[in-house]
Amino acid sequence: MAPPEGLPKMEYRFLGRTGLQVSAISLGGWLTYGGHVENDLLGRAFGENPINNVGLSRKHIIEGVNASLERLDLAYVDLIYAHRPDRNTPMEETVRAFNHIIDTGKAFYWGTSEWNADEIASAWRVADRLGLIGPVMEQPLYNMISREKVEKEFEHLYDEIGLGLTTFSPLKIGILTGKYNDGIPKDSRLGSSEDDFVKYMNKKVGDETWKKDIETVRKLKPVADKLEISQANLALAWVLQNKRVNSAITGASKPEQIYESVKALVAVEKLTPEILKEIDDILGNKPAVMVRRF
Numbered sequence: 001m002a003p004p005e006g007l008p009k010m011e012y013r014f015l016g017r018t019g020l021q022v023s024a025i026s027l028g029g030w031l032t033y034g035g036h037v038e039n040d041l042l043g044r045a046f047g048e049n050p051i052n053n054v055g056l057s058r059k060h061i062i063e064g065v066n067a068s069l070e071r072l073d074l075a076y077v078d079l080i081y082a083h084r085p086d087r088n089t090p091m092e093e094t095v096r097a098f099n100h101i102i103d104t105g106k107a108f109y110w111g112t113s114e115w116n117a118d119e120i121a122s123a124w125r126v127a128d129r130l131g132l133i134g135p136v137m138e139q140p141l142y143n144m145i146s147r148e149k150v151e152k153e154f155e156h157l158y159d160e161i162g163l164g165l166t167t168f169s170p171l172k173i174g175i176l177t178g179k180y181n182d183g184i185p186k187d188s189r190l191g192s193s194e195d196d197f198v199k200y201m202n203k204k205v206g207d208e209t210w211k212k213d214i215e216t217v218r219k220l221k222p223v224a225d226k227l228e229i230s231q232a233n234l235a236l237a238w239v240l241q242n243k244r245v246n247s248a249i250t251g252a253s254k255p256e257q258i259y260e261s262v263k264a265l266v267a268v269e270k271l272t273p274e275i276l277k278e279i280d281d282i283l284g285n286k287p288a289v290m291v292r293r294f
Contacts (some may be wrong), residue, residue, distance in 0.1 A: 002257055003255075004259055006260055007259055007263070008262060008263065008265045008266045010023050010024065010025070010262065010265070011023070011024040011265050012024065013247065014164075014167070014226060014246065015079075015109075015136070015137055015164040015246045015247070016136050016137050016162045016163055016164025016165075016246065017136065017162030017164070018108075018109050018136050018137070018164065020078065020079075020109065022107070022166065022247040023245055023247060023261060024240055024246075024248065024265060025240075025247065025248055025250055025261050025264070025265070026166065026245055026247045026248065026249045026250065027249070027250060027251070027252060027258065028168060028249035028250060028251055033136075054086075055086040055088060055089055056085075056086035056093075056094040056097070057086070057089050057093060057094075057097070058093050058094075058096065058097040058100070058105040061082075061094070061097040061098065061101065062100065062101065064079065065101055065106055065107070066106075067196075069106060075105075075106075076105055076107060077104050077106070077107050077108075078107070078108050078109065079107065079108070079109050079110070079111060079137065080098070080101060080106075080107040080109070080110050080111075081110070081111050081112065081113040081137075081139055082094065082098065082110065082111070082112050082113065082115070082135070083113040083114065083139075084113065084114050084115070085112070085114075085115045085116075085119045087136045090232070091119075091122050091126050092126050092130070094123070094135070095123055095126045095130065096130070096132065097126050097133055098110040098132055098133075098135075099127075099132045102167075102252065109133075109136050109137065110133070110135055110136070110148045111135045111136055111137035111138060111139065111164070111166075112135045112137075112139070113138070113139035113140075114139070114140060114141070115135075115138060115219070116149075116153065117149075117153045117154055117156070117157055120134075120135060120138060120154075120157060120161075121157065121160075122159050122161065123135050134161065136161075136163070136164055136271065137163065137164035137165065137166055137189050137246070138154065138157075138163055138164075138165060138166075139165075139166045139167065139168060139249070140154070140167055140168070140170060141167070141169050142165070142167035142168070142169070142170065142239060142242075142245065142248075143167075143169055143170050143171065143172045143176060143235065143239060144176055144216075144235055144238055144239075144279070144283055145172055145175075145176070145213055145216065145222075145283070145285070146169075146172070146288070147287060148287050149169065150165065150242070150244060150245070151242075151286070151287045152288070152289075153288035154244075158244055164246045165179075165244055165245050165246050165247075166246060166247045166248075166249060167239060167245050167247075167248050167249065168248075168249040169249075170235060170236050170248045170249075170250060171232060171235050171236065171250070172235075175213055175214070175217060176217055176220075176222075176231065176232070176234075176235035177230070177231050177232040177235065178217055178218075178221060178224075178230075178231040178232075179216060180214060180217075181214055181218055181221075184205060189257070199241060208249060213246050216282065216283060217231065219282045220234065220235075220279065220282055221225070221241055223275065223278060223279060223282070227267065227270045227275070228268045229263075229270065230260070232260065232261075232264075233260070233263055233264045233267045234267065236248060236261055236264035236267075237264040237265075237267035237268045237270070237271055238271065238276075238279065240264060240265065240268050241268050241271045241276070
Protein backbone atom coordinates (compact mmCIF):
# COMPACT_ATOMS: atom_id res chain seq x y z
CA MET A 1 0.00 0.00 0.00
CA ALA A 2 1.50 3.32 -1.09
CA PRO A 3 1.68 6.10 1.51
CA PRO A 4 -0.81 8.94 1.01
CA GLU A 5 0.27 12.14 -0.69
CA GLY A 6 1.32 15.02 1.55
CA LEU A 7 2.64 12.78 4.32
CA PRO A 8 5.32 14.73 6.24
CA LYS A 9 8.93 13.65 5.98
CA MET A 10 10.16 11.59 8.90
CA GLU A 11 12.20 13.47 11.49
CA TYR A 12 15.39 11.95 12.89
CA ARG A 13 16.86 12.71 16.29
CA PHE A 14 20.17 11.83 17.93
CA LEU A 15 19.81 9.12 20.57
CA GLY A 16 21.29 10.52 23.76
CA ARG A 17 25.03 11.02 23.30
CA THR A 18 25.55 8.04 20.98
CA GLY A 19 25.81 9.89 17.67
CA LEU A 20 23.20 7.44 16.34
CA GLN A 21 20.10 8.93 14.72
CA VAL A 22 16.70 7.30 15.25
CA SER A 23 13.32 8.12 13.73
CA ALA A 24 11.18 10.34 15.96
CA ILE A 25 8.39 7.78 15.62
CA SER A 26 9.14 4.07 15.85
CA LEU A 27 7.01 0.99 15.21
CA GLY A 28 6.97 -1.26 18.24
CA GLY A 29 6.05 -4.88 18.69
CA TRP A 30 4.63 -5.22 22.19
CA LEU A 31 0.90 -5.57 21.48
CA THR A 32 1.14 -5.25 17.71
CA TYR A 33 3.29 -8.28 17.01
CA GLY A 34 3.04 -11.59 18.79
CA GLY A 35 -0.51 -10.83 19.86
CA HIS A 36 -2.79 -8.54 17.91
CA VAL A 37 -1.20 -8.91 14.47
CA GLU A 38 -0.25 -12.11 12.67
CA ASN A 39 3.38 -13.22 12.94
CA ASP A 40 4.05 -12.96 9.18
CA LEU A 41 4.51 -9.17 9.59
CA LEU A 42 7.70 -9.52 11.62
CA GLY A 43 10.21 -12.28 12.33
CA ARG A 44 9.98 -13.86 15.77
CA ALA A 45 12.76 -12.58 17.97
CA PHE A 46 12.23 -14.43 21.22
CA GLY A 47 12.93 -18.01 22.18
CA GLU A 48 10.77 -20.51 24.02
CA ASN A 49 13.43 -22.23 26.13
CA PRO A 50 11.97 -22.33 29.67
CA ILE A 51 15.37 -22.64 31.40
CA ASN A 52 17.43 -19.47 31.96
CA ASN A 53 15.10 -17.58 29.64
CA VAL A 54 14.61 -14.74 32.07
CA GLY A 55 16.85 -12.30 33.88
CA LEU A 56 20.10 -10.59 33.00
CA SER A 57 22.73 -13.21 33.69
CA ARG A 58 25.67 -13.44 31.29
CA LYS A 59 24.40 -16.83 30.10
CA HIS A 60 20.91 -15.63 29.29
CA ILE A 61 22.03 -12.40 27.65
CA ILE A 62 24.58 -14.04 25.35
CA GLU A 63 22.48 -17.08 24.48
CA GLY A 64 19.39 -14.94 23.99
CA VAL A 65 21.15 -12.50 21.68
CA ASN A 66 22.67 -15.29 19.60
CA ALA A 67 19.30 -17.03 19.23
CA SER A 68 17.47 -13.81 18.38
CA LEU A 69 19.99 -12.81 15.72
CA GLU A 70 19.68 -16.24 14.15
CA ARG A 71 15.89 -16.03 14.01
CA LEU A 72 16.03 -12.49 12.66
CA ASP A 73 18.67 -13.53 10.12
CA LEU A 74 20.85 -10.59 11.14
CA ALA A 75 24.54 -10.35 11.96
CA TYR A 76 23.96 -7.55 14.47
CA VAL A 77 21.47 -4.98 15.73
CA ASP A 78 22.01 -1.30 16.42
CA LEU A 79 20.41 -1.26 19.87
CA ILE A 80 19.78 -3.91 22.49
CA TYR A 81 17.74 -3.44 25.66
CA ALA A 82 17.80 -5.01 29.11
CA HIS A 83 14.05 -5.26 29.57
CA ARG A 84 13.27 -4.73 33.24
CA PRO A 85 15.97 -4.90 35.91
CA ASP A 86 17.14 -8.22 37.34
CA ARG A 87 17.76 -7.69 41.04
CA ASN A 88 18.93 -11.28 41.49
CA THR A 89 21.95 -10.81 39.25
CA PRO A 90 24.92 -8.63 40.26
CA MET A 91 25.06 -5.44 38.21
CA GLU A 92 28.67 -6.12 37.27
CA GLU A 93 27.69 -9.35 35.52
CA THR A 94 25.00 -7.61 33.49
CA VAL A 95 27.28 -4.72 32.48
CA ARG A 96 30.08 -7.10 31.48
CA ALA A 97 27.68 -9.26 29.46
CA PHE A 98 26.31 -6.37 27.41
CA ASN A 99 29.83 -5.08 26.79
CA HIS A 100 30.73 -8.56 25.52
CA ILE A 101 27.82 -8.30 23.07
CA ILE A 102 29.17 -4.94 21.86
CA ASP A 103 32.80 -6.14 21.72
CA THR A 104 31.81 -9.12 19.58
CA GLY A 105 29.98 -6.89 17.11
CA LYS A 106 26.46 -8.16 17.81
CA ALA A 107 25.13 -4.76 18.90
CA PHE A 108 26.44 -1.20 18.78
CA TYR A 109 24.79 0.15 21.94
CA TRP A 110 22.95 -1.22 24.94
CA GLY A 111 20.27 0.33 27.07
CA THR A 112 17.59 -0.39 29.63
CA SER A 113 13.83 -0.70 29.64
CA GLU A 114 11.67 0.13 32.65
CA TRP A 115 14.63 0.58 35.00
CA ASN A 116 14.55 3.28 37.64
CA ALA A 117 17.04 6.13 37.85
CA ASP A 118 19.03 4.55 40.68
CA GLU A 119 19.48 1.31 38.72
CA ILE A 120 20.65 3.15 35.62
CA ALA A 121 23.07 5.21 37.69
CA SER A 122 24.33 2.03 39.37
CA ALA A 123 25.05 0.46 35.97
CA TRP A 124 27.05 3.53 35.00
CA ARG A 125 29.05 3.48 38.22
CA VAL A 126 30.00 -0.14 37.54
CA ALA A 127 30.82 0.62 33.91
CA ASP A 128 32.99 3.59 34.85
CA ARG A 129 34.85 1.54 37.46
CA LEU A 130 35.57 -1.20 34.95
CA GLY A 131 36.32 1.07 32.01
CA LEU A 132 33.26 -0.27 30.17
CA ILE A 133 30.21 1.18 28.38
CA GLY A 134 27.11 1.94 30.42
CA PRO A 135 23.49 1.96 29.18
CA VAL A 136 23.03 4.87 26.77
CA MET A 137 19.24 4.82 26.45
CA GLU A 138 16.18 3.93 28.51
CA GLN A 139 12.77 2.81 27.27
CA PRO A 140 10.15 4.09 29.73
CA LEU A 141 6.40 4.48 29.66
CA TYR A 142 5.59 8.09 28.73
CA ASN A 143 2.35 9.76 27.77
CA MET A 144 0.06 12.56 28.90
CA ILE A 145 -1.14 10.51 31.85
CA SER A 146 2.16 8.87 32.86
CA ARG A 147 5.00 11.41 32.96
CA GLU A 148 6.76 11.21 36.34
CA LYS A 149 9.80 9.17 35.28
CA VAL A 150 10.66 11.10 32.13
CA GLU A 151 10.02 14.59 33.48
CA LYS A 152 11.23 14.18 37.06
CA GLU A 153 13.00 10.96 38.06
CA PHE A 154 15.38 10.83 35.10
CA GLU A 155 16.02 14.57 34.93
CA HIS A 156 19.53 14.48 36.39
CA LEU A 157 20.59 11.60 34.12
CA TYR A 158 20.14 13.51 30.86
CA ASP A 159 23.12 15.75 31.54
CA GLU A 160 25.11 13.47 33.83
CA ILE A 161 25.30 10.45 31.48
CA GLY A 162 23.66 11.75 28.30
CA LEU A 163 20.71 9.38 28.67
CA GLY A 164 18.61 8.94 25.53
CA LEU A 165 14.93 7.97 25.51
CA THR A 166 12.87 5.69 23.29
CA THR A 167 9.50 5.92 25.03
CA PHE A 168 6.56 3.55 24.66
CA SER A 169 2.76 3.73 24.89
CA PRO A 170 2.30 7.39 23.83
CA LEU A 171 -1.42 6.71 23.38
CA LYS A 172 -1.82 4.66 26.59
CA ILE A 173 -3.22 1.55 24.90
CA GLY A 174 -5.43 3.77 22.74
CA ILE A 175 -7.14 5.56 25.62
CA LEU A 176 -5.70 8.94 24.58
CA THR A 177 -7.13 8.61 21.06
CA GLY A 178 -10.62 9.14 22.45
CA LYS A 179 -11.95 5.95 20.88
CA TYR A 180 -12.92 4.53 24.28
CA ASN A 181 -14.77 7.62 25.47
CA ASP A 182 -18.17 6.01 24.87
CA GLY A 183 -17.32 2.39 25.59
CA ILE A 184 -15.20 -0.34 23.97
CA PRO A 185 -15.72 -0.62 20.18
CA LYS A 186 -15.79 -4.24 19.01
CA ASP A 187 -13.16 -3.60 16.33
CA SER A 188 -10.73 -1.98 18.79
CA ARG A 189 -7.73 -3.71 20.35
CA LEU A 190 -9.44 -3.97 23.74
CA GLY A 191 -12.58 -5.22 22.05
CA SER A 192 -11.05 -7.85 19.78
CA SER A 193 -7.61 -8.99 20.97
CA GLU A 194 -7.19 -12.14 23.05
CA ASP A 195 -3.64 -11.56 24.30
CA ASP A 196 -3.03 -11.72 28.06
CA PHE A 197 -2.32 -8.02 28.54
CA VAL A 198 -5.55 -6.96 26.86
CA LYS A 199 -7.45 -9.44 29.05
CA TYR A 200 -5.77 -7.82 32.05
CA MET A 201 -6.70 -4.32 30.82
CA ASN A 202 -10.30 -5.34 30.21
CA LYS A 203 -10.62 -6.13 33.92
CA LYS A 204 -9.76 -2.49 34.63
CA VAL A 205 -12.33 -1.04 32.26
CA GLY A 206 -14.82 0.92 34.33
CA ASP A 207 -12.77 1.17 37.51
CA GLU A 208 -12.04 4.55 39.11
CA THR A 209 -8.68 5.02 37.36
CA TRP A 210 -10.24 4.21 33.99
CA LYS A 211 -13.11 6.65 34.58
CA LYS A 212 -10.66 9.38 35.61
CA ASP A 213 -8.52 8.85 32.51
CA ILE A 214 -11.54 8.87 30.19
CA GLU A 215 -12.80 12.08 31.75
CA THR A 216 -9.40 13.68 31.16
CA VAL A 217 -9.41 12.57 27.53
CA ARG A 218 -12.88 14.06 27.04
CA LYS A 219 -11.59 17.41 28.35
CA LEU A 220 -8.70 17.28 25.86
CA LYS A 221 -11.01 16.93 22.84
CA PRO A 222 -11.75 20.69 22.54
CA VAL A 223 -8.00 21.33 22.38
CA ALA A 224 -7.59 18.87 19.52
CA ASP A 225 -10.62 20.32 17.75
CA LYS A 226 -9.25 23.85 18.10
CA LEU A 227 -5.94 22.74 16.52
CA GLU A 228 -7.84 20.78 13.83
CA ILE A 229 -6.05 17.54 14.60
CA SER A 230 -7.18 14.18 15.96
CA GLN A 231 -6.84 13.36 19.63
CA ALA A 232 -4.34 10.66 18.69
CA ASN A 233 -2.19 13.23 16.91
CA LEU A 234 -2.47 15.58 19.89
CA ALA A 235 -1.30 12.88 22.30
CA LEU A 236 1.61 11.76 20.12
CA ALA A 237 2.64 15.34 19.29
CA TRP A 238 2.64 16.14 23.01
CA VAL A 239 5.17 13.34 23.58
CA LEU A 240 7.32 14.42 20.63
CA GLN A 241 7.49 18.07 21.72
CA ASN A 242 9.55 16.94 24.70
CA LYS A 243 13.09 17.22 23.35
CA ARG A 244 14.28 14.58 25.82
CA VAL A 245 12.33 12.03 23.75
CA ASN A 246 14.47 10.70 20.90
CA SER A 247 11.87 8.28 19.57
CA ALA A 248 8.26 7.49 20.51
CA ILE A 249 7.34 3.85 19.92
CA THR A 250 3.87 3.31 18.50
CA GLY A 251 1.91 0.22 17.56
CA ALA A 252 -0.17 -0.36 14.46
CA SER A 253 -2.39 -3.07 13.07
CA LYS A 254 -2.99 -1.25 9.76
CA PRO A 255 -0.74 0.83 7.46
CA GLU A 256 -3.15 3.75 7.77
CA GLN A 257 -2.39 3.94 11.49
CA ILE A 258 1.30 4.39 10.74
CA TYR A 259 0.57 7.21 8.30
CA GLU A 260 -1.69 8.85 10.87
CA SER A 261 1.08 8.69 13.48
CA VAL A 262 3.57 10.38 11.16
CA LYS A 263 1.20 13.36 10.86
CA ALA A 264 1.92 14.10 14.51
CA LEU A 265 5.30 15.50 13.42
CA VAL A 266 3.46 18.44 11.86
CA ALA A 267 1.12 18.76 14.83
CA VAL A 268 4.10 19.39 17.14
CA GLU A 269 4.44 22.87 15.59
CA LYS A 270 0.93 23.72 16.82
CA LEU A 271 1.79 23.08 20.46
CA THR A 272 2.66 26.61 21.49
CA PRO A 273 3.55 27.44 25.11
CA GLU A 274 -0.02 28.65 25.57
CA ILE A 275 -1.47 25.37 24.26
CA LEU A 276 0.92 23.32 26.40
CA LYS A 277 -0.16 25.27 29.48
CA GLU A 278 -3.80 24.67 28.60
CA ILE A 279 -3.06 20.95 28.33
CA ASP A 280 -1.17 20.95 31.63
CA ASP A 281 -4.11 22.66 33.32
CA ILE A 282 -6.42 19.92 32.05
CA LEU A 283 -4.08 17.08 32.97
CA GLY A 284 -3.22 18.45 36.41
CA ASN A 285 -0.27 16.07 36.74
CA LYS A 286 2.83 18.06 35.82
CA PRO A 287 5.65 16.82 38.08
CA ALA A 288 7.09 19.31 40.52
CA VAL A 289 10.58 20.51 39.61
CA MET A 290 13.26 18.75 41.63
CA VAL A 291 15.80 21.02 43.33
CA ARG A 292 19.13 19.28 43.84
CA ARG A 293 21.20 20.56 46.72
CA PHE A 294 24.88 19.73 47.11
